[in-house]
Amino acid sequence: MKKLSVIIPVYNEEATLKELVEKVVLLDLSPVWYEKEILLVNDGSKDRSEEIIYNLIAKHSKHCEIKYIKNKKNSGKWFSLKEWFRYATGDVMIVQDADLEYFPEKDYIPMLKAFEEKKVDFLYGSRTLGMKTFGNTYSSKSFMLWWLAVSWLTTLLSFKKVTDEPTCYKMFAKKLQPYLLLPSWNGFEWEPAVTMLLLRKKFTYAEIPIHYEARKFDEGKKINRKDGIKALWTLLIRRFKRIPKK
Numbered sequence: 050m051k052k053l054s055v056i057i058p059v060y061n062e063e064a065t066l067k068e069l070v071e072k073v074v075l076l077d078l079s080p081v082w083y084e085k086e087i088l089l090v091n092d093g094s095k096d097r098s099e100e101i102i103y104n105l106i107a108k109h110s111k112h113c114e115i116k117y118i119k120n121k122k123n124s125g126k127w128f129s130l131k132e133w134f135r136y137a138t139g140d141v142m143i144v145q146d147a148d149l150e151y152f153p154e155k156d157y158i159p160m161l162k163a164f165e166e167k168k169v170d171f172l173y174g175s176r177t178l179g180m181k182t183f184g185n186t187y188s189s190k191s192f193m194l195w196w197l198a199v200s201w202l203t204t205l206l207s208f209k210k211v212t213d214e215p216t217c218y219k220m221f222a223k224k225l226q227p228y229l230l231l232p233s234w235n236g237f238e239w240e241p242a243v244t245m246l247l248l249r250k251k252f253t254y255a256e257i258p259i260h261y262e263a264r265k266f267d268e269g270k271k272i273n274r275k276d277g278i279k280a281l282w283t284l285l286i287r288r289f290k291r292i293p294k295k
């Protein structure tokens with residue numbers, strides 16, 4: 050049986066953290082012959098997130114492997130992810146936000162099936178494809194335009210169709226682990242940096258539609274227009290920058 054590493058960065062998510070983690074804990078992956086480990090990173094939260102994490106570990110650690118590390122100060126989502134990319138032991142790794150915009154119970158198994166059947170090195174769950182398939186929502190029209198612009202530029206620069214580059218649901222094979230640690234940015238721009246790096250290295254890629262229900266900015270959504278601008282600039286830099294050695 051193979052193992053899926055679910056990497057969950059947490060920053061002030063007390064409202065949704067318990068429900069999200071328990072969705073992942075209770076999800077049975079045996080139909081696709083996978084077990085799982087959950088890797089939580091508390092990125093300097095100032096709310097009750099740490100207390101909730103300890104309660105979840107006490108409640109579920111006998112039934113599911115749960116590991117936890119804490120950053121003393123908020124260092125950015127992708128700094129947190131790289132903390133666990135170093136130590137993940139799964140054959141496959143997936144990123145999972147701690148809010149409830151994404152649906153592990155609906156999409157992990159289809160993604161793992163596609164990952165195996167398509168024999169790819171990395172696979173993204175596309176909210177854009179999910180709009181047609183599942184009727185996905187979005188936070189605002191401007192937010193959707195930014196994510197489409199970042200995806201369009203990724204496609205243009207890489208000559209590989211990418212319909213949703215900023216998606217949370219990024220699934221990587223274990224062999225990509227060294228490359229996930231290379232881009233030096235710690236903010237949301239880590240995503241386009243690593244996407245462009247992997248596409249330029251000619252690793253095989255695919256995407257499938259996923260379910261998505263956007264939360265509004267007054268509900269705690271953290272990404273903003275500045276992150277979109279940084280993502281576009283990052284894509285341009287990484288497309289023409291010398292490819293680093295792992």
